[in-house]
Amino acid sequence: KLRNCKDINFKNRSRPCIEYQMNRCSAPCVGYISENEYAKDVKNAINFLSGDTKKIIKDLNKNMDAYSIKEDYERAIIYRDKINAIRDTQKKQNVLTGFKDLDVFAIKKNKYNSCISVLKVEEGWINSSQNFYPDTKENISEEHLLSIFLERYVIENENRKKLNLLTDQKIREETKDFLKKLDNPKINIHKLDSKNNNLIEICSSQAKDALNRNNSFFWVSFALEALSNFLKIKRINRIEAFDISHTSGRQVSASCVALNKDGPDKKNYRLMNIKSDVNNDYFALSEAISRRIKNLQNSKLILPEVILIDGGKGQLNSVQKNLDKNILDKIIFISVSKGPNRKEKYDFLHFNNKRFELTELKDISKILQLLRNESHRFAISQHRKRRSKSLLASGIDEINGIGIKLHSNLLRHFGSKSKIMEASIDDLKSIPGIGSVKAKEIHSALNKK
Template sequence: MPTRSDSSEQGTGEFDSKNFLKQLTERPGVYRMYDAGGHVLYVGKARNLKKRVSSYFRKSGLAPKTEALVAKIDSIEVTITGSETEALLLEQNLIKSLRPPYNILLRDDKSYPYIYLSSHEDYPSLTFRRGRTKKGGGTWFGPFPSSGAVKESLNVLQKVFGIRSCSESYFRNRTRPCLQYQINRCTAPCVGFITPEEYQQDIRHATMFLEGKNPAIIHDLMNAMEAASKNLEFEKAAAYRDQINHLRHVQEQQSVEGGDGDADVVAIAQDAGIVCIVVIIVRGGRVLGTKDYFPKFSLEQSEAELLAAFLGQYYFGGSARREIPKDILVPVKVDEQELLSQALSEAAGRETRVRGNVRGERRRWLDLAMTNARQTLLTHLASKETVYRRLLALRDLLDLPETPARMECFDISHSQGENTVASCVVFDENGPLKSDYRLYNIEGVKAGDDYAAMRQVLTRRYRRMVNGEGKKPDLVFIDGGKGQLNIAREVFDELGISDIPLIGVAKGVTRRAGMEQLIDAMTDRVFRVPADSPALHLIQHIRDESHRFAITGHRARRDKKRRQSTLEGIEGVGPKRRRELIRYFGGIQGIRKASVDEMTKVQGISKALAETIYAALHND
């Protein structure tokens, strides 16, 4: 059992870390950091409490957000545990109950929905249930990622096998078939229209379906159809035929089908200060669906640290313990992976592995999860609610008279000064306005002279505006430091533009995301914005989009100038394989749309080479 340590300093103003650390134990446990008001700031676990807590009070090397946390500490309390596993479980329970602002926090605490097969002896039902219990016996299938996934599966089971979904009291009191029987969604066992033996056969097939054994069901139904035909029971044979056709259609609709085993596939994507984590649920080799999370976090953390914190809360921090599968697949090696696997194994009562280095079907699941995470994050960043909240924050940050309706950002891209391209991306109240994006080929400037390139693109863009040919922005961002910003200010002065705010976005000394410096061209003020500011997230999004668009345009110009096929330069793809690929898919656009599996159907293209080609064509 955990024991409370007497090692704490309460209400002393500035925290006396030196004396506190002297008496701190080296045993495993959990520490809680409090501010002067007694509010918990952060909860952490440690294999060695003294070493871990001491790391916060180093004289140098701390991230800015960690420094901000340490500056607020007024007291620390520790709880000693018997093992690292106990410390991990206690940490997650405390995070759940205390909700510290500097820990990663999950907003969604609902347990996953299940399909429940009742324990009725002759005619069991299949129903939707939220959370799994041990009451009433019966069999549980799931978890499913959403109630929609459960309803979809129940709909298939009713349509194909006619399994009842009514309550036990409703079933016992029926004297005639209900509407479900009239629309061919139930075989009316309540009034004896089907024998217990026949119904149990349907239950067996429904169970196989929920376990992902569609091929075995189809094989059984084909044998039954043939037997019915031999016995001249043509109506029954036709019913089996319809079931087979429907199951084949369902099988075709599966996004991923095949393989075996149970797994939770966890992927992460980060951009513009937002983290998206996607969990794909796989049971019996069948992908049941996905669930996405946008956890709140404050400290600077790597993807490995974020995933470790997420997994701890996901499996141990909720009010209802989630089902733990045999495999948890992750894209990177998470912090303390072995400890996490051990804790999960103890909780599940069998071996559970947190794995990142996987192949075959599991690699496909992980790739699917990564694709979902990136797309979900992009959708979230482009949502009207997110953009509107960020626009309001930006207006307040820059003290603008109105919320900007049109923002433009410029960036320069080249390869050692060659094929220089400038980008202009546009954002409005709905996010990226891609129809107004523009690329400018820069000519007549010295190779590598970014200042001259910036002068040329700004002059070309805003001379047209002054002449009444272009739309006027409310705010302009320049990706670069004071040098690029001074060029922009000179161009505006030359063109007589004085009513458009100019902001430079410099990477700062550390050149890390969240540490950007903003420079106001009007006042020369250089300032930083908190890394969790919605205004900074919007600026980062605009800046990153201008950078991406500039690089894409530069690569296209470079390839065109070299008269080089997009496939050229990909290792392992020579003239013969290029010819086969283009002949099979009809051109480069067809190859871009093809999946890795489709590419392997081309003569001479192995799975490994197909993955290389796919990555090369989608690296933008």
């Protein structure tokens, strides 16, 4: 019965609050329980939440027996009820897990990171969970990665006599043989079935959620160092990437994303609406990069050492032609293009009028594809917003005297923008608030479109 009040309320109380009357607090604020007794309750609560119920039940039994000997049966009953409540909770938990002791494993991967989640069931409780983020610079399969992890996991738990393992992933035969030969701990790998499938679902869900929340970019600093060596420059503090998105030259949008040694540098992300609606990616990229560099210079901010363009040799050469020579001397320009059949694993890097296959550049391929994909995602998101806004707009908005209410009445009456466009002057006059003059203005404006 622990208190849940704030310290300021606890210090200033002269009589118990309603929590005590509801039998949910032992009222330490007014001394209804000794400091030592309350400290024991706090310790028991911590042990209970940590899954250590054996010691709690042992202590509660000792207290129950002590009060029984003193013939203080009311106090003894309180401890008996506590013991029964803990045992009832354990029974419910055992029904959930179906196991006394079990270690459950699940693995989730995305393009750049991996997460292995471990769910521990002890004494029937789902007692704890941990997430691990192995360094997966190389393209390792889930089977291989989990197998390596299991070997290390059992070695680190050699103080345990027995380990019951459960996973829905395949384990390498070499790993199975290694685990079978161990005497300490003794390994038992459970097969997946309907009884334990709920535990796999919980563990997999945790791995997926942890992977989504984890921003593990420890590898970026190494990749930037490898890229600077490849480009033969001293250091890369920041690299920026640009991409263009449009629909046949309309609502042309440009994105700029940045990355430093800590990962995505979102304070340097930028979105730009290209002034001219022209179906020309070369022109749009040149405008976006020129505007970005000009803004950095005007604000006296540091330029990136490298700029990456989403595109091939044509985009790269066009942008470089449109930039001042002093800029080209300060910034290195590279581009990444799709390979045959637009499959990412066959991407090319373009630099110094040369083309390199990213499959041959494993130390830098990951960071280049991350930048290219992020700039592409950012550009598309902006373009879609503009396109949606444009689709919702119409020539009606540009007519003087047409407000939100009248616009809404028109759409409600005719049902769609296309029907309004087809409406005659008489049809328009039938709308409340539209007279002959206004109907002619609307009809004339729509037929000009």
